[in-house]
Amino acid sequence: MTTQINLLTRKTLRWMGTALFMVGLATTSAAAQQRVAETRAARADGLVKIDNLAGSIKVIGWNRAEVSVKGTLGEGTERLDFEVSGNETVIEVVLPDEATRRRQNIRRIEGSDLEIHIPAGSRLDVETVSADITVSDVTGNLDLESVSGDIDVNGRPGRVWSNSISGDITIFSSEGPVRAGTVSGRVMVREVTGRFDVSTISGNSKVYGSAIEEGNFESISGDLFFEGDLTTDGTLTMENHSGSIDLAVPADISADFDVTTFTGDIKNGFGQRAERRGRFGPGRVLSFVTGGGEARIRINTFSGNVEIIKK
Amino acid sequence: MNCTDAQNLFNRYMDGELGSKKSTILEEHLEACPACRESLGQLRTLVEQAERMPMTISPRRDLWPGIRNRIEEGMAISTTKEVGIGQIGWPVRSLIAAAAAILIITASVVTVRLFSDGFDSLERFYAGWNQGLVTLAAMEKQYLGVTKDLIYSMGECEDNLPESAREIIEHHLEIIESAIEDSRIALIENPSDTKLQSMLSTTYRQKVELLHWTAQLLTQL
Numbered sequence: 385m386t387t388q389i390n391l392l393t394r395k396t397l398r399w400m401g402t403a404l405f406m407v408g409l410a411t412t413s414a415a416a417q418q419r420v421a422e423t424r425a426a427r428a429d430g431l432v433k434i435d436n437l438a439g440s441i442k443v444i445g446w447n448r449a450e451v452s453v454k455g456t457l458g459e460g461t462e463r464l465d466f467e468v469s470g471n472e473t474v475i476e477v478v479l480p481d482e483a484t485r486r487r488q489n490i491r492r493i494e495g496s497d498l499e500i501h502i503p504a505g506s507r508l509d510v511e512t513v514s515a516d517i518t519v520s521d522v523t524g525n526l527d528l529e530s531v532s533g534d535i536d537v538n539g540r541p542g543r544v545w546s547n548s549i550s551g552d553i554t555i556f557s558s559e560g561p562v563r564a565g566t567v568s569g570r571v572m573v574r575e576v577t578g579r580f581d582v583s584t585i586s587g588n589s590k591v592y593g594s595a596i597e598e599g600n601f602e603s604i605s606g607d608l609f610f611e612g613d614l615t616t617d618g619t620l621t622m623e624n625h626s627g628s629i630d631l632a633v634p635a636d637i638s639a640d641f642d643v644t645t646f647t648g649d650i651k652n653g654f655g656q657r658a659e660r661r662g663r664f665g666p667g668r669v670l671s672f673v674t675g676g677g678e679a680r681i682r683i684n685t686f687s688g689n690v691e692i693i694k695k
Numbered sequence: 696m697n698c699t700d701a702q703n704l705f706n707r708y709m710d711g712e713l714g715s716k717k718s719t720i721l722e723e724h725l726e727a728c729p730a731c732r733e734s735l736g737q738l739r740t741l742v743e744q745a746e747r748m749p750m751t752i753s754p755r756r757d758l759w760p761g762i763r764n765r766i767e768e769g770m771a772i773s774t775t776k777e778v779g780i781g782q783i784g785w786p787v788r789s790l791i792a793a794a795a796a797i798l799i800i801t802a803s804v805v806t807v808r809l810f811s812d813g814f815d816s817l818e819r820f821y822a823g824w825n826q827g828l829v830t831l832a833a834m835e836k837q838y839l840g841v842t843k844d845l846i847y848s849m850g851e852c853e854d855n856l857p858e859s860a861r862e863i864i865e866h867h868l869e870i871i872e873s874a875i876e877d878s879r880i881a882l883i884e885n886p887s888d889t890k891l892q893s894m895l896s897t898t899y900r901q902k903v904e905l906l907h908w909t910a911q912l913l914t915q916l
Binding site: 531532549550567568583585586602604605623625626644646684685686687 | 859860863866867870871874877878881890891893894897898901905908
């Protein structure tokens with residue numbers, strides 16, 4: 385299995401130090417807030433990088449060759465940097481450094497809420513600590529990273545790489561590969577095709593897909609659920625320790641199933657019954673083929689229960 | 696019967712659960728195939744070793760003090776601060792963790808040697824078995840080295856962790872340790888179970904990634 389939780393970038397981690405300083409995001413003082421509304425010309429297929437430590441980031445693709453930013457900078461924020469250079473647009477909420485905070489006796493920094501329109505074909509790179517990220521109608525590749533904020537993606541983006549420690553990730557529809565990794569956050573992916581990788585430690589995951597060429601799930605204690613079908617020679621791998629695995633596939637799927645669990649139970653809607661292996665093998669094993677058996681489905685748990693549902 | 700078919704039957708054969716017809720076919724194959732004879736012999740040795748092992752290996756539950764203790768105990772920790780686990784490819788990581796699984800089979804003996812004499816003795820220990828296990832032991836050595844570096848890089852900074860981050864990390868390290876413990880115990884009884892090894896490798900990798908993340912965080916604070 386090749387799935388892995390991508391490590392957060394150094395920048396995001398550095399931000400977490402500053403995050404200690406941030407309080408009361410929901411109780412911002414209107415007098416201290418600063419409104420922003422700026423627009424710049426930008427390439428239709430350029431890279432847009434957005435950094436905002438806390439608050440919210442809403443990114444919307446549109447059919448203009450412009451990037452527009454509007455919203456509110458929270459109390460204590462230093463400024464908004466918004467620069468376009470060649471193919472790259474950078475939008476960054478800049479916070480005062482520690483020396484400035486001491487000098488100006490800044491005792492709180494509040495989150496900033498930004499709504500950003502970008503050319504639909506842009507590539508997008510967003511980093512936050514606690515800010516929620518929402519992306520819609522962007523067709524380029526997405527790199528989205530948060531520590532505790534939620535990540536929501538709508539539309540038909542290219543590949544989506546998304547990581548959060550405790551935030552939830554929801555991806556609704558994707559043309560390209562999807563990778564979603566969390567520690568405790570939940571993952572929900574809908575209408576994915578082609579390839580996906582989902583990894584959590586304790587977060588539950590659900591993926592609804594079609595024509596899956598390669599799907600990989602892994603968790604330790606989170607429950608995993610997949611519903612959909614595979615391409616003729618597609619592969620689906622689901623590995624869990626104590627969490628459950630539920631798999632719902634079409635009745636006419638042509639696949640080679642290999643299911644093992646050490647102490648969990650196996651229920652099979654296709655009818656074949658799991659067998660107990662010898663003392664030196666896994667506790668239960670279920671191997672069977674439907675149709676010509678072209679696709680491959682591999683499921684492995686330690687104590688988690690497995691259920692295969694025939695649709 | 697080919698070698699794959701034969702090896703798939705080893706467990707049941709050793710468990711006495713293979714019928715007489717299949718046993719005969721397997722024995723005929725074994726007679727003609729030195730490689731399979733050797734594999735079966737290794738499996739028997741592993742099982743015999745495993746059966747002499749204690750059935751429980753308790754992980755540290757109080758992880759942060761444990762981390763401190765390991766540093767204070769002066770284990771041969773590298774001074775390398777930057778650990779490029781992210782650059783280690785999956786096949787390598789998988790082997791590292793698979794090696795860890797093999798290590799666990801002989802946990803009591805190996806652990807004593809590992810922590811008293813250093814890693815070289817671990818490799819010498821395995822050398823008495825076969826070259827494949829030596830390779831796995833080398834991978835295990837690498838895995839443990841990386842883990843130690845990560846722990847070292849956390850140093851004394853752990854108090855700087857935001858409380859919320861500390862809770863998440865500690866909680867999930869406990870989940871991971873518990874999963875590792877489960878797999879270790881199971882592997883003692885089922886040393887050749889590749890599925891268990893696969894699960895253990897995944898768990899180790901996730902632990903390393905979580906530790907790496909924590910180490911990065913601490914160096915940034």
